[in-house]
Amino acid sequence: MSVYSFQAKLSSGEEISLETYKGKVMLIVNTASQCGYTPQYEGLERLYETYKENGFTVLGFPCNQFGEQEPGSNEEISSFCSLNYNVTFPIFQKIDVNGKNAHPLYQYxxxxxxxxxxxxxxxxxxxxxxxxxxxxxxGSKIRWNFTKFLIDKNGNVLKRLAPTTKPEVIAGDIKKLLVK
Structure with missing residues:
Protein backbone atom coordinates (compact mmCIF):
# COMPACT_ATOMS: atom_id res chain seq x y z
CA MET A 1 0.00 0.00 0.00
CA SER A 2 1.10 3.56 -0.70
CA VAL A 3 -0.47 6.99 -1.09
CA TYR A 4 -1.32 5.90 -4.63
CA SER A 5 -4.03 3.65 -3.15
CA PHE A 6 -6.21 6.65 -2.33
CA GLN A 7 -8.58 8.98 -4.13
CA ALA A 8 -9.64 12.51 -3.25
CA LYS A 9 -11.79 15.23 -4.72
CA LEU A 10 -10.22 18.40 -6.06
CA SER A 11 -11.89 21.67 -5.03
CA SER A 12 -13.69 21.54 -8.40
CA GLY A 13 -15.38 18.29 -7.32
CA GLU A 14 -13.41 16.08 -9.71
CA GLU A 15 -12.36 12.85 -8.01
CA ILE A 16 -8.85 11.75 -8.84
CA SER A 17 -6.58 8.92 -7.84
CA LEU A 18 -3.36 9.94 -6.15
CA GLU A 19 -1.79 7.53 -8.62
CA THR A 20 -1.97 10.58 -10.90
CA TYR A 21 1.13 11.78 -9.02
CA LYS A 22 3.06 8.51 -9.36
CA GLY A 23 6.76 9.16 -9.88
CA LYS A 24 6.57 12.61 -8.27
CA VAL A 25 7.88 13.81 -4.94
CA MET A 26 4.89 15.15 -3.00
CA LEU A 27 4.34 17.42 -0.06
CA ILE A 28 0.85 16.80 1.35
CA VAL A 29 -0.37 19.59 3.63
CA ASN A 30 -3.57 20.20 5.61
CA THR A 31 -4.32 23.89 5.16
CA ALA A 32 -6.55 26.67 6.49
CA SER A 33 -7.30 30.21 5.32
CA GLN A 34 -7.63 31.91 8.71
CA CYS A 35 -4.66 30.46 10.58
CA GLY A 36 -1.50 32.10 11.84
CA TYR A 37 0.35 29.73 9.50
CA THR A 38 -1.72 30.68 6.43
CA PRO A 39 1.17 32.77 4.99
CA GLN A 40 2.92 29.43 4.43
CA TYR A 41 0.84 29.21 1.25
CA GLU A 42 3.39 31.61 -0.21
CA GLY A 43 6.32 29.33 0.62
CA LEU A 44 4.44 26.25 -0.55
CA GLU A 45 3.71 27.91 -3.89
CA ARG A 46 7.36 28.97 -4.21
CA LEU A 47 8.47 25.33 -3.65
CA TYR A 48 5.94 24.16 -6.21
CA GLU A 49 7.01 26.71 -8.81
CA THR A 50 10.70 26.00 -8.23
CA TYR A 51 10.55 22.21 -8.46
CA LYS A 52 7.39 21.25 -10.41
CA GLU A 53 9.32 20.84 -13.69
CA ASN A 54 11.60 18.35 -11.91
CA GLY A 55 8.76 16.11 -10.69
CA PHE A 56 7.51 17.74 -7.49
CA THR A 57 4.04 18.74 -6.38
CA VAL A 58 2.27 20.15 -3.35
CA LEU A 59 -1.21 18.83 -2.51
CA GLY A 60 -3.32 21.09 -0.28
CA PHE A 61 -6.11 19.60 1.82
CA PRO A 62 -8.18 22.28 3.59
CA CYS A 63 -9.42 21.33 7.04
CA ASN A 64 -11.70 23.10 9.53
CA GLN A 65 -10.89 20.96 12.59
CA PHE A 66 -8.48 23.37 14.27
CA GLY A 67 -10.10 26.49 15.70
CA GLU A 68 -12.59 26.51 12.80
CA GLN A 69 -9.97 28.34 10.75
CA GLU A 70 -11.27 27.06 7.42
CA PRO A 71 -15.01 27.89 7.46
CA GLY A 72 -15.46 28.62 3.74
CA SER A 73 -16.93 26.49 1.00
CA ASN A 74 -14.61 24.59 -1.35
CA GLU A 75 -15.14 27.28 -3.96
CA GLU A 76 -14.36 30.08 -1.47
CA ILE A 77 -11.21 28.30 -0.30
CA SER A 78 -9.95 27.80 -3.84
CA SER A 79 -10.65 31.44 -4.67
CA PHE A 80 -8.91 32.63 -1.48
CA CYS A 81 -5.78 30.61 -2.29
CA SER A 82 -5.65 31.89 -5.85
CA LEU A 83 -6.39 35.55 -5.11
CA ASN A 84 -4.28 35.97 -1.98
CA TYR A 85 -1.34 33.63 -2.59
CA ASN A 86 -1.42 32.91 -6.34
CA VAL A 87 -1.64 29.21 -5.52
CA THR A 88 -1.40 27.02 -8.61
CA PHE A 89 -0.76 23.66 -6.93
CA PRO A 90 -3.76 21.33 -6.48
CA ILE A 91 -6.22 22.24 -3.72
CA PHE A 92 -8.62 19.50 -2.74
CA GLN A 93 -12.03 19.62 -1.08
CA LYS A 94 -12.20 20.28 2.63
CA ILE A 95 -11.69 17.13 4.72
CA ASP A 96 -11.25 15.96 8.30
CA VAL A 97 -7.76 14.78 9.21
CA ASN A 98 -8.54 13.45 12.71
CA GLY A 99 -11.43 11.53 14.25
CA LYS A 100 -13.94 9.04 12.96
CA ASN A 101 -14.56 11.05 9.77
CA ALA A 102 -10.88 11.46 8.91
CA HIS A 103 -10.21 11.03 5.20
CA PRO A 104 -8.69 7.57 4.52
CA LEU A 105 -5.57 9.21 3.07
CA TYR A 106 -4.95 11.01 6.34
CA GLN A 107 -5.61 7.85 8.36
CA TYR A 108 -2.87 6.23 6.29
CA GLY A 139 -1.35 9.08 19.43
CA SER A 140 -0.86 10.03 15.82
CA LYS A 141 -3.31 12.94 15.69
CA ILE A 142 -2.56 15.86 13.44
CA ARG A 143 -1.61 18.68 15.81
CA TRP A 144 -2.72 21.70 13.75
CA ASN A 145 -3.08 23.25 10.32
CA PHE A 146 -0.09 23.07 7.98
CA THR A 147 1.24 19.71 9.13
CA LYS A 148 3.27 18.45 6.17
CA PHE A 149 3.98 14.94 4.88
CA LEU A 150 6.93 14.39 2.53
CA ILE A 151 6.35 11.55 0.07
CA ASP A 152 8.99 10.02 -2.22
CA LYS A 153 8.63 9.13 -5.93
CA ASN A 154 7.41 5.65 -4.99
CA GLY A 155 4.55 6.87 -2.82
CA ASN A 156 6.30 6.16 0.49
CA VAL A 157 5.71 8.50 3.42
CA LEU A 158 9.19 9.64 4.47
CA LYS A 159 8.43 12.11 7.23
CA ARG A 160 5.87 14.26 8.91
CA LEU A 161 6.78 17.86 9.61
CA ALA A 162 5.32 20.18 12.23
CA PRO A 163 3.02 23.11 11.38
CA THR A 164 5.79 25.46 12.50
CA THR A 165 8.18 24.15 9.84
CA LYS A 166 8.43 26.73 7.09
CA PRO A 167 8.22 25.35 3.56
CA GLU A 168 11.63 26.71 2.54
CA VAL A 169 13.27 24.52 5.20
CA ILE A 170 12.09 21.44 3.27
CA ALA A 171 13.75 22.49 -0.01
CA GLY A 172 16.95 20.53 0.69
CA ASP A 173 15.05 17.30 1.29
CA ILE A 174 13.01 17.86 -1.89
CA LYS A 175 16.15 18.45 -3.99
CA LYS A 176 17.73 15.21 -2.69
CA LEU A 177 14.60 13.20 -3.48
CA LEU A 178 14.30 14.63 -6.98
CA VAL A 179 17.78 13.44 -7.98
CA LYS A 180 17.25 9.87 -6.68
Missing amino acids: LREQAPEDSDLDKEGAFYKIIRDKMPELLE
Whole structure:
Protein backbone atom coordinates (compact mmCIF):
# COMPACT_ATOMS: atom_id res chain seq x y z
CA MET A 1 0.00 0.00 0.00
CA SER A 2 1.10 3.56 -0.70
CA VAL A 3 -0.47 6.99 -1.09
CA TYR A 4 -1.32 5.90 -4.63
CA SER A 5 -4.03 3.65 -3.15
CA PHE A 6 -6.21 6.65 -2.33
CA GLN A 7 -8.58 8.98 -4.13
CA ALA A 8 -9.64 12.51 -3.25
CA LYS A 9 -11.79 15.23 -4.72
CA LEU A 10 -10.22 18.40 -6.06
CA SER A 11 -11.89 21.67 -5.03
CA SER A 12 -13.69 21.54 -8.40
CA GLY A 13 -15.38 18.29 -7.32
CA GLU A 14 -13.41 16.08 -9.71
CA GLU A 15 -12.36 12.85 -8.01
CA ILE A 16 -8.85 11.75 -8.84
CA SER A 17 -6.58 8.92 -7.84
CA LEU A 18 -3.36 9.94 -6.15
CA GLU A 19 -1.79 7.53 -8.62
CA THR A 20 -1.97 10.58 -10.90
CA TYR A 21 1.13 11.78 -9.02
CA LYS A 22 3.06 8.51 -9.36
CA GLY A 23 6.76 9.16 -9.88
CA LYS A 24 6.57 12.61 -8.27
CA VAL A 25 7.88 13.81 -4.94
CA MET A 26 4.89 15.15 -3.00
CA LEU A 27 4.34 17.42 -0.06
CA ILE A 28 0.85 16.80 1.35
CA VAL A 29 -0.37 19.59 3.63
CA ASN A 30 -3.57 20.20 5.61
CA THR A 31 -4.32 23.89 5.16
CA ALA A 32 -6.55 26.67 6.49
CA SER A 33 -7.30 30.21 5.32
CA GLN A 34 -7.63 31.91 8.71
CA CYS A 35 -4.66 30.46 10.58
CA GLY A 36 -1.50 32.10 11.84
CA TYR A 37 0.35 29.73 9.50
CA THR A 38 -1.72 30.68 6.43
CA PRO A 39 1.17 32.77 4.99
CA GLN A 40 2.92 29.43 4.43
CA TYR A 41 0.84 29.21 1.25
CA GLU A 42 3.39 31.61 -0.21
CA GLY A 43 6.32 29.33 0.62
CA LEU A 44 4.44 26.25 -0.55
CA GLU A 45 3.71 27.91 -3.89
CA ARG A 46 7.36 28.97 -4.21
CA LEU A 47 8.47 25.33 -3.65
CA TYR A 48 5.94 24.16 -6.21
CA GLU A 49 7.01 26.71 -8.81
CA THR A 50 10.70 26.00 -8.23
CA TYR A 51 10.55 22.21 -8.46
CA LYS A 52 7.39 21.25 -10.41
CA GLU A 53 9.32 20.84 -13.69
CA ASN A 54 11.60 18.35 -11.91
CA GLY A 55 8.76 16.11 -10.69
CA PHE A 56 7.51 17.74 -7.49
CA THR A 57 4.04 18.74 -6.38
CA VAL A 58 2.27 20.15 -3.35
CA LEU A 59 -1.21 18.83 -2.51
CA GLY A 60 -3.32 21.09 -0.28
CA PHE A 61 -6.11 19.60 1.82
CA PRO A 62 -8.18 22.28 3.59
CA CYS A 63 -9.42 21.33 7.04
CA ASN A 64 -11.70 23.10 9.53
CA GLN A 65 -10.89 20.96 12.59
CA PHE A 66 -8.48 23.37 14.27
CA GLY A 67 -10.10 26.49 15.70
CA GLU A 68 -12.59 26.51 12.80
CA GLN A 69 -9.97 28.34 10.75
CA GLU A 70 -11.27 27.06 7.42
CA PRO A 71 -15.01 27.89 7.46
CA GLY A 72 -15.46 28.62 3.74
CA SER A 73 -16.93 26.49 1.00
CA ASN A 74 -14.61 24.59 -1.35
CA GLU A 75 -15.14 27.28 -3.96
CA GLU A 76 -14.36 30.08 -1.47
CA ILE A 77 -11.21 28.30 -0.30
CA SER A 78 -9.95 27.80 -3.84
CA SER A 79 -10.65 31.44 -4.67
CA PHE A 80 -8.91 32.63 -1.48
CA CYS A 81 -5.78 30.61 -2.29
CA SER A 82 -5.65 31.89 -5.85
CA LEU A 83 -6.39 35.55 -5.11
CA ASN A 84 -4.28 35.97 -1.98
CA TYR A 85 -1.34 33.63 -2.59
CA ASN A 86 -1.42 32.91 -6.34
CA VAL A 87 -1.64 29.21 -5.52
CA THR A 88 -1.40 27.02 -8.61
CA PHE A 89 -0.76 23.66 -6.93
CA PRO A 90 -3.76 21.33 -6.48
CA ILE A 91 -6.22 22.24 -3.72
CA PHE A 92 -8.62 19.50 -2.74
CA GLN A 93 -12.03 19.62 -1.08
CA LYS A 94 -12.20 20.28 2.63
CA ILE A 95 -11.69 17.13 4.72
CA ASP A 96 -11.25 15.96 8.30
CA VAL A 97 -7.76 14.78 9.21
CA ASN A 98 -8.54 13.45 12.71
CA GLY A 99 -11.43 11.53 14.25
CA LYS A 100 -13.94 9.04 12.96
CA ASN A 101 -14.56 11.05 9.77
CA ALA A 102 -10.88 11.46 8.91
CA HIS A 103 -10.21 11.03 5.20
CA PRO A 104 -8.69 7.57 4.52
CA LEU A 105 -5.57 9.21 3.07
CA TYR A 106 -4.95 11.01 6.34
CA GLN A 107 -5.61 7.85 8.36
CA TYR A 108 -2.87 6.23 6.29
CA LEU A 109 -0.49 9.19 6.54
CA ARG A 110 -0.88 9.25 10.33
CA GLU A 111 -0.18 5.49 10.53
CA GLN A 112 2.94 5.83 8.40
CA ALA A 113 4.31 8.89 10.21
CA PRO A 114 2.67 9.11 13.64
CA GLU A 115 4.92 11.88 14.98
CA ASP A 116 6.14 15.24 13.69
CA SER A 117 9.83 14.49 13.09
CA ASP A 118 10.80 18.06 13.92
CA LEU A 119 8.35 19.12 16.66
CA ASP A 120 10.21 21.32 19.14
CA LYS A 121 8.90 20.16 22.51
CA GLU A 122 10.44 23.22 24.14
CA GLY A 123 8.87 25.64 21.66
CA ALA A 124 5.84 27.88 22.09
CA PHE A 125 3.64 25.90 19.67
CA TYR A 126 4.10 22.65 21.60
CA LYS A 127 3.50 24.34 24.95
CA ILE A 128 0.24 25.92 23.75
CA ILE A 129 -1.02 22.56 22.47
CA ARG A 130 0.12 20.78 25.65
CA ASP A 131 -1.58 23.35 27.91
CA LYS A 132 -4.76 24.13 25.97
CA MET A 133 -5.45 21.07 23.79
CA PRO A 134 -3.51 18.10 25.21
CA GLU A 135 -5.80 15.67 23.36
CA LEU A 136 -4.01 16.69 20.14
CA LEU A 137 -0.81 15.18 21.52
CA GLU A 138 -2.42 11.75 21.89
CA GLY A 139 -1.35 9.08 19.43
CA SER A 140 -0.86 10.03 15.82
CA LYS A 141 -3.31 12.94 15.69
CA ILE A 142 -2.56 15.86 13.44
CA ARG A 143 -1.61 18.68 15.81
CA TRP A 144 -2.72 21.70 13.75
CA ASN A 145 -3.08 23.25 10.32
CA PHE A 146 -0.09 23.07 7.98
CA THR A 147 1.24 19.71 9.13
CA LYS A 148 3.27 18.45 6.17
CA PHE A 149 3.98 14.94 4.88
CA LEU A 150 6.93 14.39 2.53
CA ILE A 151 6.35 11.55 0.07
CA ASP A 152 8.99 10.02 -2.22
CA LYS A 153 8.63 9.13 -5.93
CA ASN A 154 7.41 5.65 -4.99
CA GLY A 155 4.55 6.87 -2.82
CA ASN A 156 6.30 6.16 0.49
CA VAL A 157 5.71 8.50 3.42
CA LEU A 158 9.19 9.64 4.47
CA LYS A 159 8.43 12.11 7.23
CA ARG A 160 5.87 14.26 8.91
CA LEU A 161 6.78 17.86 9.61
CA ALA A 162 5.32 20.18 12.23
CA PRO A 163 3.02 23.11 11.38
CA THR A 164 5.79 25.46 12.50
CA THR A 165 8.18 24.15 9.84
CA LYS A 166 8.43 26.73 7.09
CA PRO A 167 8.22 25.35 3.56
CA GLU A 168 11.63 26.71 2.54
CA VAL A 169 13.27 24.52 5.20
CA ILE A 170 12.09 21.44 3.27
CA ALA A 171 13.75 22.49 -0.01
CA GLY A 172 16.95 20.53 0.69
CA ASP A 173 15.05 17.30 1.29
CA ILE A 174 13.01 17.86 -1.89
CA LYS A 175 16.15 18.45 -3.99
CA LYS A 176 17.73 15.21 -2.69
CA LEU A 177 14.60 13.20 -3.48
CA LEU A 178 14.30 14.63 -6.98
CA VAL A 179 17.78 13.44 -7.98
CA LYS A 180 17.25 9.87 -6.68
